[in-house]
Amino acid sequence: MQYKSDLIKTLAGRGYLYQATDIEGLDALAARQTVTGYIGFDATASSLHVGSLVQIMMLRRLQQAGHTAIVLLGGGTTKIGDPSGKDSQRPVLTPEDIAANKEGILKPFHALLDMDKAIVVDNDAWLSEYSYLEFLREFGRHFTINRMLTFDSVKSRLDREQPLTFLEFNYMLLQAVDFLELNRASGCQLQLGGADQWGNIVNGVELCRRVDGAEAYGFTTPLITTASGVKMGKTADGAVWLNPDRLGPYQYWQFWRNTEDADVGRFLRLFTDLPLDEVERLESLEGADINDAKIRLANEATAMLHGADEARKAEAAARETFEQGGASADLPSVEIPAAELQSGLGILEAFERAELVESRGEARRHIKGGALKVNDEKVEDPFATLTDEDIRDGAIKLSVGKKRHALLKIV
Template sequence: MTYHPKSDFMSVMMERGYLADCTDYQSLDEALVAGVTPAYIGYDATAQSLHVGHLMNIMVLRWLQKTGHKPITLMGGGTTKVGDPSFRSDERPLLGPEQIDANIEGMKQVFAKYLSYDDSPTGALMLNNAEWLDTLNYLDFLRDIGRHFSVNRMLSFESVKSRLDREQSLSFLEFNYMILQAYDFLELNRRYGCLLQMGGSDQWGNIVNGIDLTRRVLDQEIYGLTTPLLTTSDGRKMGKSQGGAIWLNGDMLSPYEFWQFWRNTTDADTGKFLKIFTELPVDECDRLGALEGSEINEAKIILANEVTTLLHGAEAAANAAATAKEVFEKGGVGDDLPTLTLTADELGDGLSIVQALVKAGLAKSGKDAKRLIAENGARMDDQPLTDAGTMLTASDLSSPIKLSAGKKRHALVQLG
């Protein structure tokens, strides 16, 4: 694409690799140049924390604010009761209001690290769509809003079509989701002058629906912009690891484990991730990403430090880097390592090394732990573990021991 943006925000989006698609580049760019532009991203409250898969769009909101515009984080207190069917093969489990509210509280803690919520013209807004969805009158909504939606067109969206093509059930409840999301955009435009909805590229159909609805009902010109669905260079979905989701709340994943996730980035992804997940200048990201051999490891440490500083603060990043250095370079034991503390009752007459690997989160199952040992991938205090029948006793744990899976995953086991 040859479009050269005039606005700072669109320049950042294009230079740093945040942009997948836009409904009208030029008109949106002109709106951004003309003045403070309110823009939103919606987040359904399906878990107690956001994870690394959300981080690209959180950075987009941060850049929006840094370039002089107004970010809106829309919490899906209403839409979470329905569940977004986009590109899912099954229906989401339905959550109760208490769980939804608890999840929103957990997610708010993360947004506060990246955005400034204040009363200034560019101060971020935290809104909840339950505010307008919970009080809707069904018949009025069908008559005023439902009449603008063509079922033929809704069936043509890829997110719905892919589900139907596989002959997987799509409930009427879920089918309504895209109407509710479209209505969110209309309400945000009506109440807050919101001109732009952003989201991952899987949200394109939902975003376009909201633009069409707002044009029909309010005769307002609004815009949509999507970010690419991010995969690692080996084709895996960003944000998943062997141990599960990489959570952004510190009580669900320690700052050390978060730092370590970024330190383990593959060489090929380092430059790209520096541009997307840090605020280092683009030229510096390119320079670091082009390093080769052992030098690229320095770039990965910079990536881990920068990303961890944004989320957990400079002190947590420095502690994580120091712990990693101690563990990997000196073979020592760092304070920040994930720690499994066993009670005397749990230990009993002894705990098998296989169970210890599973409990410490270094293996998913006993079978996985045995395979790790058989393939010489497991170590105890940096010595290879060769016997899956090894038992840990109280005397073994008179001081903490370090278990390792491969070169990069470690945990401490100690008696409480």
């Protein structure tokens, strides 16, 4: 299909398009005027992870095409919990937790968007103003239980025989009202989101049209999984966080460097600003040369979030560690007092404190598998200790497998 607007050409050409309520109408709108679009982010954690990155990148594409991006913080909806893709109810957070999380999840937006031109709002500003009876009277009549039960976010939960509380069932009404409020206040005509948000988005589009007769559109991205079927952002080592206090630039760089061969081209389109002809060149590389494309992906993605200097340091640290067998000072590190080392630091505790393992039991399993190394020497005794004799240039290098490393810096 030949699109007219730069926005839809970009979103479709780079692989963001999965479903849209009226793609031709949205394309025509974006071709003739500035479009305001939004994505909501609930404040359920102190940082977003890489699974949310495709949504942030869509707002980036919106701005790059000359349109207006709204970042909607779910201060209100976080109190309820979105049932989409969940098997259980989210824990109820305190107002203090939600406030702290809102501040945390905004951090990557300052790197990835032009925040001077973006609009940031919190849906608690209007949701908290409604009384229960007022909300039901004004909006409840526009939703039928029959229809709500057909949406995947509800149906899949019930099919798995997992409890769905009335609290969560109301979530889609709240999200629909968000779209209506943003349409009224900011002329917002577009809601974007992941494929799991399709039902919620359709409800918002229909509510805008029924209540105000407003022109409104919905657009979703496909569920981003790796070639091996793993959900984007989920690894054996846990979530790939976007905030540096949760995951350092080196580990972030390594995540992209370890991309599966079959995913390189797709991830370059989605998560970098490289021109499409350069992406095609990189994804056509074969054999060992595909590693050049992975390094380029890691550098571009890391530079976008953490800055070019951090990307260069991460690449240099990786080359020194993997190609030269060294231990770069830019590897993730933890400081250990010299006095503590002199009295003997247990191997299991050392790996746990370096956050290379989540527990000592995990460390023992890695030892059995031959994956734990100290200064590139395999660890065989789980009761061994580290001492001054293990120090190399003021630090001790710890490794799990070939790709995860950290330094114990002796102070």
